[in-house]
Each structure stands twice: as structure tokens, then as C-alpha cells.
Amino acid sequence: MAGAEEALAAGARLAALRELCAGTAAPAGTDTPATSLAGVLRALVDEGTGEEAPLLRRAAELRAVVENREYTADEQWAAPVGTALELLLADAFTPDGGPLARTARAAGARWLLPNAQRLAAGAATDPPREATASIEHLPVRVRTGAPPDGLDAVDRRIDSRYPGSPVPTRATVAVAAAGAVLLPPLAAWPNALAVIATLAGAGLLVAAAVRWRGEVRQRAERRERHAASLAGARQRAERAAGELGDLRDRLAAAAQRAGDDLDAVKSSLGGG
Structure with a gap:
């Protein structure tokens, strides 16, 4: 069932990609492009030129000391923030990223869309028509809506573990016969030897009865x-x-869901 597990995994990854691509609307209160640009310009001016930046930072540190507060250095515009791919992925999959997220997804669509299509194709595999189960260390093929194939061999193996045996057994019959033989002498020859023989015969008959009851119980348990x-x-x-x-x-269900997920990813990437 490795192919089935791979198909389910592909469907799960495609669903995760759809979740990442979802939510392109800008959240309430998000700055407009104009206000964002104004903030960028202010940050650039406040940082100063390359020569002014150290002096401005030192002035900010002194101001913090005078005002008795902790100085927190702002992030520098020239500071490294990651590779272009990292920034693209961060912008593309930011929840409710708005226009920036849509732009980043559109830029990465030529990589994301083929992968989404590959995952959808992997999830749309043909379901297996049969499977093989190991029962009594024998292969048994099962199919939906059809009887299993191979149970006859399983039945024969199970039957071989529980062979039938007659009850009472020959040993029990022999014990009972010996007891029956030893009983009559008491009536024919009433003496001490006859009494002993009769007692021995009675004991053998009792033993045979006990054996027979045990064999009956064992046969019932074996049949059960x-x-x-x-x-x-x-x-x-x-x-x-x-x-x-x-x-x-x-x-x-995974194949059906994969088709819906692929359509949603295409829509998010501007490809559908």
C-alpha cells in the first residue's frame, strides 16, 4: 500500500499549500501604499547618510541617558535580512498579506504552480482493487464486494492443528475392559483373593470413567x-x-479534494 500512502501524503501537502496560499485580503487597519511609503521615507531620513548615521545613533543614545530610559537601536537599512528567495516566501505566505502577498505569489507562481500540479497528480491515484492479508502465515487476497481468496488453505492449516480423536480412547477402553474382567470372581469364588480382584476391577472401572469424562471435556474444548x-x-x-x-x-476523497485544492492554488497564484 506504499502507493496509496504516497497519494494521501501528496494530497495532504497540496492541502497545506492551499492553506499557505489562502487569505490574500488585506486585514483591517493595514496601511495604504501612500502611508507605508511615507513611513519608509521618514525612516530613511531619520537614519541619515552613511556619515551622519553614527552621529545620529550616538545622539539617540545620549538622549536616552538624559531621559533615563533604555536605548533601543532601530534596524539599519543596510543590515542583512535574508536571501531573495527567503523574502519572497515570507511575503508570499504571510497570512492576510494583502497586495504584497499576491505580488509575491505571482512572482513565484512559475515554481509553485508546477509543484501544485505534481501533488494533485500524485493524489489522484487509482485506488487498489485488492489487498493481501497474512492469516495463519498464509496469503489471503481480499477484494471489496467479493469473497476472499485463500481461506481454504487457511482452514486446512487450522484443521491440521485440531485432529479428531475417538472418545473413549483405546487406552480408556482397555482400562474399562480390565476392570470388567476382574469383577466376576467375587461371585464365583468368594474368598480374599476374589475380593481383592473385585476391588481392583472396580477401581479400574472408576479410573476408566474418569478418563472418559476428561476425554469428553478435552474434545469439547478442542472443538471450541x-x-x-x-x-x-x-x-x-x-x-x-x-x-x-x-x-x-x-x-x-483525497483525489476529489486535490482537484479543489489545485483550483484554489491556481486562483491564489493568478493562474486560474
Whole structure:
């Protein structure tokens, strides 16, 4: 199911890209281009030229000392702020970035859009029609809406673990027969030896009865375990078929969602 997992992962990445590209409207209270430009000009003038900048910073430090407050140096215009790609990505995926975000996305559309299309194609994979489950260390193929293939071999393996045996067993029959043989002498020859033989015969019959009851109980338990093993194998096959059906549904939903996400990304990037 590696292909299915890759398709779901591609759909998740495309959904994340859609979230990053969402929200192009400027938030309330955002400065207009005119006010932003005025702020930029003021910052440039306040910083001064290359020769004036150290003097202005020193004057600001002294003013902070006189006014008994902490001096905080403003960020310098010449200070490094990152590579062009880092700035482009930061502007493109800023939540509610407004016109700046739209401009950055449009600039990066030729890289973002092909990747979005690749993710959408990866998410739109054909759902698997069958899957293989391991039951009793044997392969069983399951399909939605069809009986599993391979359960007969599983049944034979389970049957081999629970062979049938006659009840009572030969040993129990032999013990009972010996006891029956030792009982009659007491009636024919009423003496001490006959009494001992009769007691021994009675003991053997009791032992045979106990053995027989134990064998009956063991046979019932063995049949119960046998039936439980067969039922468990079928439950595992049904569970595998259900998981296959769920996976098919998830892949179908992911493919549908990927199409919607791709349209949304195209719209955000100005390509649709």
C-alpha cells in the first residue's frame, strides 16, 4: 500500500499549500501604499547618510541617558535580512498579506504552480482493487464486494492443528475392559483373593470413567478452539476487506479534494 500512502501524503501537502496560499485580503487597519511609503521615507531620513548615521545613533543614545530610559537601536537599512528567495516566501505566505502577498505569489507562481500540479497528480491515484492479508502465515487476497481468496488453505492449516480423536480412547477402553474382567470372581469364588480382584476391577472401572469424562471435556474444548480459530480467520479477512474499502474511500476523497485544492492554488497564484 506504499502507493496509496504516497497519494494521501501528496494530497495532504497540496492541502497545506492551499492553506499557505489562502487569505490574500488585506486585514483591517493595514496601511495604504501612500502611508507605508511615507513611513519608509521618514525612516530613511531619520537614519541619515552613511556619515551622519553614527552621529545620529550616538545622539539617540545620549538622549536616552538624559531621559533615563533604555536605548533601543532601530534596524539599519543596510543590515542583512535574508536571501531573495527567503523574502519572497515570507511575503508570499504571510497570512492576510494583502497586495504584497499576491505580488509575491505571482512572482513565484512559475515554481509553485508546477509543484501544485505534481501533488494533485500524485493524489489522484487509482485506488487498489485488492489487498493481501497474512492469516495463519498464509496469503489471503481480499477484494471489496467479493469473497476472499485463500481461506481454504487457511482452514486446512487450522484443521491440521485440531485432529479428531475417538472418545473413549483405546487406552480408556482397555482400562474399562480390565476392570470388567476382574469383577466376576467375587461371585464365583468368594474368598480374599476374589475380593481383592473385585476391588481392583472396580477401581479400574472408576479410573476408566474418569478418563472418559476428561476425554469428553478435552474434545469439547478442542472443538471450541477449532471453531474459534476458523471464526478468527474469517474475521481477519473481513477486517482486511473493510480496511481496503476504507482506503479506497479515502483515496477517492483525497483525489476529489486535490482537484479543489489545485483550483484554489491556481486562483491564489493568478493562474486560474
